[in-house]
Amino acid sequence: MPSRLTPSSTAAAPVLSASPALADFSARLIAWQRQHGRHDLPWQNTRDAYRIWLSEIMLQQTQVSTVIPYYARFLERFPDVAALAAAPLDDVMALWAGLGYYSRARNLHRCAQAVVELHGGAFPASVEALAELPGIGRSTAAAIASFAFGARATILDGNVKRVLARVFGVEGFPGEKRVENAMWTLAESLLPSNAGNAEVSAYTQGLMDLGATLCMRGKPDCERCPFAPDCVANVSGRQRQLPAARPRKAVPTRRTWMLVLCDGDAVMLEKRPPSGIWGGLWSLPEAADEAALAERAREFGGDGAVSPLAPLTHTFTHFKLDIEPRLAELDRAGGGSAVLGDAETVWVPLRNIDAYGVPAPVRKLLDGLQGSLI
C-alpha cells in the first residue's frame, strides 16, 4: 500500500500532487458499498458470466438508465450465449439499434460465437483469456472476472478515474496515456488482499457506485463520502478541477442528402458498410449533394420527382451531421423496383422499421413520416 506513488517517467511532471495514507482504502470502500451501494440493478445478484458480460458491454460509455430496457430485451430474446451465437447478426443489430457504438454489437456477436466455438459455451475465468475475446478490453475483462469468478483484478472506467483523480490528487487528463498508466498502477495497488468472492464483487461494485452516486462530475456529494477526510480534491476544494478536463477541439460539420424512396407505405433501406459510422445498420441511401441524390433516385427506380422534407441535424461525439432528406416515389409504370449497384437494399413497410437496425436520427425521421405522410 504505497502512501506515495510517483510516475515511472522521471522526465514527466509528477502525476500525484499528494497522496493520503489510505492503507484501508479497499476495506472502507467495501464497507461503504455494502451499506450504501447499489444492490438491485438488473445484472447484479448473479454469477452468470453471460449476463454480467452482456451488461458490461452495454454499459461501455453508456449510462445505466439507458441500458436497462435494452438489457431486458436482449435477455428475453437471447437467454444464453448459445442463443446469441446462433442468431443472425442482423437480428442483433436490430435489438441494439439506438444504443450507439455499433461495433459493440458486432463484437458482441463475434464474442458469443468465440465462446461457443473456442470455450465450449462457457466464458473463461481469467482476465487474460477474457481480454482476448472481441469487445473485451482490460477493464471489462476485470469487471467480468471479478463479478463472475471472484478474480482479484481492477477495473479502470470513467468512474474509477474520477474517484482516483480526486481522492489521490492525480493530475492531468486521464485520456492521456501517461496519466492512464499511472492510474492503472494506482488502481492495482489498491485492490484488497486476501479477499473472497463476495469482497471482490463488493469492491468492484463499490468503485462504480462511488463514482456514479457520490463522486459525480458536476456536484460530488462529499459529505456522504467515506474518503472525504483524506480526499485531496475535497480537502483542497478542487472537486471541479479534478479530474482534468479533456482538451478542447472544434467539431467539424458534415452535410449529407438522404433519399426517402417510397412505394406505397414501404420505404427503401440500404445496408451500410460493416465499419465506420453506423456500421452494419440499415439506413437511407445517401449522396453528397442534391443532384447526386436525384441520380440515385432514378437508378433505384424513382419516378423523377424529388421533394424536400424538413432538414435535421444530429450531433456525434466527433462531428455534427446536417441531414437533408428528399422524398421520392417509386415509378411503378416504369417497371419500378430495379435496384442498381452492388448495395444491399430492402423494402420495409414503415410500421415494420423496428425489425431492422436503423440509426436513431433516421428512425426519428421515418417515425415522423409515418405520422404525417400516410
Add this chain to the structure above:
DNA sequence: GAGGCGTGGGA
C-alpha cells in the same frame, strides 16, 4: 498512440 466510434441527458 491518437483518433474513430452513438446517443441521450444534465448543466
Add this chain to the structure above:
DNA sequence: TTCCCAAGCCT
C-alpha cells in the same frame, strides 16, 4: 444553445 461526456475498445 452549447458543451460535456457516461461501466471503453479497436486500429
